[in-house]
Amino acid sequence: MNRFVVISGCSGGGKSTLLAEFGRRGHAVVEEPGRRIVKEELESGGRALPWVDGPAFARRAIAVALADRTVAECRPGWVFFDRSLVDAASALQHMTGEPALETLARPHPYHQRVFLAPPWPEIYGTDPERRHGLDAAITEYERLLQDYPVLGYEVVILPKVSVAERADFVLGTL
Template identity: 90%
Template sequence: MSADAPMNRFVVISGCSGGGKSTLLAELARRGHAVVEEPGRRIVKEELESGGRALPWVDGPAFARRAIVLALADRAAAEGRPGWVFFDRGLVDAASALQHMTGEPALETLARSNPYHRRVFLTPPWPEIYGTDPERRHGLDAALEEYERLLQDYPTLGYEVVILPKTGVAERAEFVLATLAT
């Protein structure tokens, strides 16, 4: 496999909701890297605008299934992009949620066959900056539960989890890029 194969270039930034993922991804984009927006936020916006029911607080499994479809489409679309491609969450997060809610073996059937870079960066819980908004209605307790699940699921799939430091966005971006360079 060549060094520029998608699984080597596709990097997931995941972790605790409200931990600074979107801010970090905006900084990486500002530095010229390709960034893929979180599937869940896009789905929530669409569903709220259309009066749909595939919302995490209305029909969690439908929401997770839509997130899986969107994450697969994001991966396919990103294959034509050169260099690092940073994903705000993605397929593993959606498959983990679906498996947690329904018991369906989504991690094995989907996530293993669509790998990302071996290192996955997780934002740790950061209560001081956590907040809700129209697309993020769950509280910190639910965010912590999701974080713990992802902290277990990523290594189960063979990923090396790297916990991001609670630092400023520029330092976090430097940390990510330096870690990928090793």
């Protein structure tokens, strides 16, 4: 059984907050590649930003996700990932038509159950790293809802409950 658990889904759906709760509870967590990349690119004046060069951003997210998996190998117990290689491969495939899900994501599996945060308009917000609107976030969510099962994952939708209740739900489901 794979101990790498993906928390993915709609932007602004509470994923990062949930990961922080897992960290508080002593579990290993891996921050979202996209946010780290955006911060670095903004600081360095780079162009691998989703709103400037989407394919370059997705390729960079793939590289970061692969590196994150390597680092996570040495962590004991459950390791919770804020998004995954599948998210980045899905984005690249959507933008370019490259078969990234099969060639890049399938050979690097995560736990069979993937938890998706559904759209949650009441908590959605933008910030310097998340500039897209809720409509774009919902479109991405719907794409991931289709792409994860294509790779054989069981999608579990996170309930819209408190952070502690969400964490309990995930741990109970695992």
